[in-house]
Amino acid sequence: MLPTSINPALRHPVGRKEAVFMGLAVMAVLATRSHSYLLFHTLVEFFNICVVLTAFSLAWNTRHHLEDGFLRIAGLALGPSAAILLLHTLTYKGLGVFDPDDANLPTQLWVVQRLMQAGALFAATLPMVTRSRNNIPLVVSATAALVMGGLVFLGLFPDCFVDGQGLTPFKIAAESTCMVVVAWAAWRMWQDRSPRPPQVRRLAIALLLCGSVESATFTLYNDVYGALNMAGHVLGLTQSFLLYTAIAWVGLTRPLESLFARQSKLRSQFERDAARAQHDMARFAEILAHHMQEPVRQQHVFTQALIKALPQPVPPEVAQPLEFVINGAMRQRSLLRDALTYLSLSEPIPASAKCAAGDVLAAVLKDLSERVDQSGAQISYGSLPKLAVPADRLKALFRALLDNSLTYARPDLPPRIDIRAENQGSMARVSVSDNGVGIAPELRHKAFGIFERLNHDGNGTGIGLAIAHRVVDSAGGDIWIDDTALGGTTITFTLPLA
Template sequence: MTDSTVPASPTLRSIPASLRVTALQTWYFPAALSVFLVAVAQFNFLVFHTLAELFAIIVCFILFALAWYTHRFSRDHFLLYLACGMFWIGALDLAHTLSYKGMGLLPVNEANTATQIWLVTRYLQALLLLTAPLMASRNTDKMMLFLVFGLIAALTMLWVASGHFPDAFVESQGLTALKIWSEYVIMAILAGALTLIWKRRAAVAADALPFLLVAIVFAIGTELAFTLYIDVYGFSNLVGHILKLFSFWAIFQAVAVASLIRPYQALDASNRAKDDFLASMSHDLRTPLNSILGFSDMMRSQMFGPLGHAKYEDYIGNIHASGTHLLGLVNDILDLSKLESGQYELNRQDLNPRALAEEVVRSFAPAIAAKDMDVNVACDAEVRQLSADERAMVQLLNNLVSNAVKFTPDNGKISIAWSKRSDGAAILQVSDTGPGIPASQLKRLGKPYVQIDPYVAQKGGTGLGLFIARRIAELHGAKLRINSKPGVGTTVTVIFPPQV
């Protein structure tokens, strides 16, 4: 175990009011469950006890899973320590439930064994809560922590099973003095845990803290109720289990808020901030780039006379090409942000597939002419129209044709073809005679920011084109597939669902 500094836990004011400890909605479920269990107890106390304990056991296992699997993100050592211990508390409570008088599942038919297991379990739970604040600043290996708690639980069970543990309940007499005084000692330990957690609250997630304090208060009430019964099926036993239910629910809420709700809300807030930033930067980035492109184009065309030196024409061409490239990157990143945040809305209308393809091809005319490529656009007569968003479809086609033009060598061939399947699905295929892609790399193709080999990387770009095309296709309910063979070329197929 090594000491590490634990940052003060942030208070996230955006936690919904319905999830705070003072909100009535927070307690609706345990209250409703308690009413149901009390009703069950009127008919069969053993069923009541089993269901009440199973609730606490399930909560222990769930909160362990939450804290265990989210620790790499939350880095909350306090909750991890608590959850590792609570897993074994749940295991011991399961042993208590199975050995309860009348269950008949274990070779035990008296109340003493279950009461003994209950007593050692509550001692361990109280000590766990007391030591958790002390361990919050220690970055402990979680597997070692889990195994240490497991060893402690196993040793206590062996102590009870060996018959050397003092009696806690005597039939017809009720609780022994050891059991009653132990409950008071447990309450004192819990009170100490309450005080220590409050003093070291900076190490506890701010939203989890109130739930933990309330959980301990309920636990103290639970132990008090368990000092009063004579019959294990008695009223104070019932009250104690109801209070335990509320205590475990509060612990569950603490872990759920700290491990799930708060991190996800922080992520959501971060995403919103990113979207707002990109939206505000969209204008700030595009405006100067458009000015650069506009003025450099005017200078390149020598609208107001010659520049005076041939080298200037080369420089202006480089400026214009670089500005065009940068504007394309900015547009890709902004489009990706909209797609990822769910803000990319479609405005469907009836489009002419051939006209769309020809329009996109015309925009690449200079690059096509420079490489002396043969580009063919074909459209079956059955594909007369397509219900889609025009802007999105232009972008999809633009990204696919751009890749084809970029990677097809001089004198190569590109084909854009629309066809219709027998089931009415419209098929778009963009094929090229470029270098092709090895089968081992195809799975990586189409992932954001992925450039699959040095040849692709040196062509420039962010690796977003195919990813954006795929997401646009998915928004239309279409599927995008890539087939490629090194030395032959690549075909990207987009299959649109049948349309009425």
């Protein structure tokens, strides 16, 4: 089952844990600079690549329901730039992976990545682009990566860094262009009045400003191992982290929050409907208890009065129909009584409920004493434990089972009923055995259904065993039917011990 509420910390894109994690990660990476700038650069770029690829993966997998066009387009379009960023990392001066091992090749690849990033972020603020649901931004970005990356390795891309001189005019112009384009994108985001959460708007503006300042730092450095170069890489990592955070919040956390809110609303509605249905059921039970039983009582009383008013002896042709009326009234009263008991069992069991099963059984036998004496029944029982069920429910259970044994006794033998109990872990197993007519194995699966009368001799209401099943089931136990050594039926049930 899904939870009905979401962690309040997840209602904001950048929570305290995320900020602390990001801060510790940056500090750990910065600490490596004192040992080796090359190590710092490699770690920060690999971290950046992982964040960008994660953001791309989130954007790709949530693209069909990611409503924020800026995040969808930016996340998809920046995916191919991770490949260029990986090449830039591997070609960085000092790693010796590519030949020649100089600063120009990684700087060229960096400029390619920056141009792709600036173009993607600016395009993500254009309404005509954000309204599209196709994969064209991803295709355009991948094509740009292949074309410009190919120009770099073919030697056709302009130089960006010259040893001994520093940045070339092209590099400075390219970074300045990226700075202006990304700053323009930030202004467009500020002016945009699309129905976007304010948290997401702030994140988008923050990541765009990080990108613009990052480009500014990369127009000023002369040393690829210098402080400005380092600051620019940290800003780039921050920008990628903010993009990832925004996509994760909009694409995953907010939909889950909406789902949980809807689930909570549906659960509340269900609980209200259940309470209303329970109230209606209680009202219906009240009608059964009072309004419907009164006419039956009057039918029984006035029929007996009619018999007494008639000249005695009453002719058989009159006495027999009147006896049928009386028996029908008595049966209807029993039926209404059992139906009322069955309906009353819909209430949940209190957690503090408990009773002594032996005392409850003794009370039931006292209520049935007249019927037991008339039938000549022999009822034996041993020590019974305390059970975690209300006394009135256990009383209804014992009454239903004993009434069933007395009703379906064999005509040639006096009823014999044996009640035994044993503890099995946290449950008590209680069996009620009799020597009655029994229940055929092929019919036992129907015995606990309401109004299921397996014997059509006119006795019973068809609700007794349904009451027994409902009591046991509501308490978390099981009930079933077995054969018995007495020749009739054994009904066994389990209930939790108190």
